[in-house]
Amino acid sequence: MSELAHTNHTEKKDFLVRSSSLKDVRSFCREVFEKLHIDQSLKDELVLAIAEAAQNIVKHAYKDSPDTEDKMVVQISCKENKLQIGFYDMGTPVDPGKVKHREIDNVKPGGLGTFFIQQIMDAVEFKDGKKPWINHLVLTKQL
């Protein structure tokens, strides 16, 4: 692990809530993880989890507003080898009890985004969104 990964490091960026923003979300995260010298394999996994979470905001929190001009914020923090990725959005409030992935053995298209996130991250928490935010998702990974 790099020296930087042992220090406090936080970066955040906002993105239009659109599927077309996902490429930029991935690029932003890759850049931050490169600064943190996270190895390629873990970096790929983390970027996948982040892209899935961002996609869920577009697909679910903004399901009824595909042309929104709202932005979502992705914040990556690393403190004492604990990586925290925060997502903030102003979409429809998420009911954490309803966030479920499909049964993995029931092979059919869809329903795997949340499964991937849970497989990759150590913790997935929905927190109360403080104004102006409605949803605040925090993904945590011990490095």
Add this chain to the structure above:
Amino acid sequence: MDSSGISVLIESHQKALEKNTKVIIKEVSKSVLKVIMMAKLEQILNLE
């Protein structure tokens, strides 16, 4: 490759089965294979 890509692979695989044929996925990169394995599909999809 993300869950949307996996959905496309599953859909193609299932449609091919319905037509009594199959989709063969060739030259799978390490990173894509990792996602396929995470979805526990390596025994279901036809990988070469």
